[in-house]
Amino acid sequence: MRYVLDVCAELVTALLGDCPAFTILAPSCESIGVVGYITWRATFLLPADAAIELFADRAHLV
Incomplete structure (x- = not known):
C-alpha cells in the first residue's frame, strides 16, 4: 500500500x-x-442514519 x-x-x-x-x-x-x-476526516454514516435507511428501503424494492 x-x-x-x-x-x-x-x-x-x-x-x-x-x-x-x-x-x-x-x-x-x-x-x-x-x-x-x-486532511479532512469524514464521519461515517451510522446504521440509524436516514440516508442508509432510505438506501435500504430502495434496495429492497429492486
Missing part, C-alpha cells in the same frame, strides 16, 4: 508543480504526505 501512496505523492507533486492552482481531491485512509496537503 505504501508503494501506491508514494506513486500518488509523486504524481500530485508533479501536477501541482506544473499547475499550482490545481486542486486534487484524493480520498484515502492514509495521508499521501505532500506539501500543502490538507
